[in-house]
Amino acid sequence: MAALPLTGRRGAIRWHYYTAADVLDYTVTAPSADRPSWLLRGTVPAGASDPYKLTQTPLEFVATLTVGSVLRWPVLAVTVEAGRIRATLGPPGALA
């Protein structure tokens, strides 16, 4: 995995088959010396997040890279405020 931040246009926070939040224009930053977790930042369109589902476990961030190709990270903690999402993520799964 590259150390450079991964950016993308569209992703989602998923709870099993539910979408807990749509995430646009996201950046995923790899862990660093002073931050052991992966970090997600992005925007959430109005009405595109579900406060109930965002409290459930397990959550995962699914980044669509190309058609049929996605990366998944487990979500450790997430907040959505004023249309901005910030989440700490565990290590990503294998490219699917």
Next chain:
Amino acid sequence: MNAFVRPDSVVLALAGGATIIVKRRLNTGEQHALAAAMMRTPTTPDEKPRVDPLKVGLETTLAYLLDWTLTDDGRPVPIREQAPEAVRAALKALEYDVYQEIRGAIDAHVLRQDLARAEEKKSQDIGSPSSASSPSPSDVVGAMNG
């Protein structure tokens, strides 16, 4: 008995070895969305809302269906996490007997889940101590008056 729907799935077998994966139950939001999706599009401003019989089966199938093992000339046709429009298009492209089999399997699944839910509620009512020990409304009134 949980008051909230958990996102569980169930595998249903079709003839010929294919399977479909469906939601175990729909939550209230999904039930409302399904009811709205079944309505006929009004053709005049004063037309009353009514259910479109042609939409009932397709929209119910869309509401429950999560994935399948169906193939097109041996190639998988992925529907998991696809947009509803893509899944709708795939359903419409099926042979009609295959669609009917999927719809029948989902209808039977929904019936089984409704019966199971009713049984859960019945056993909870029977097992609940409140049903035997809660004061009746007249008891409450009596206590307040006394």
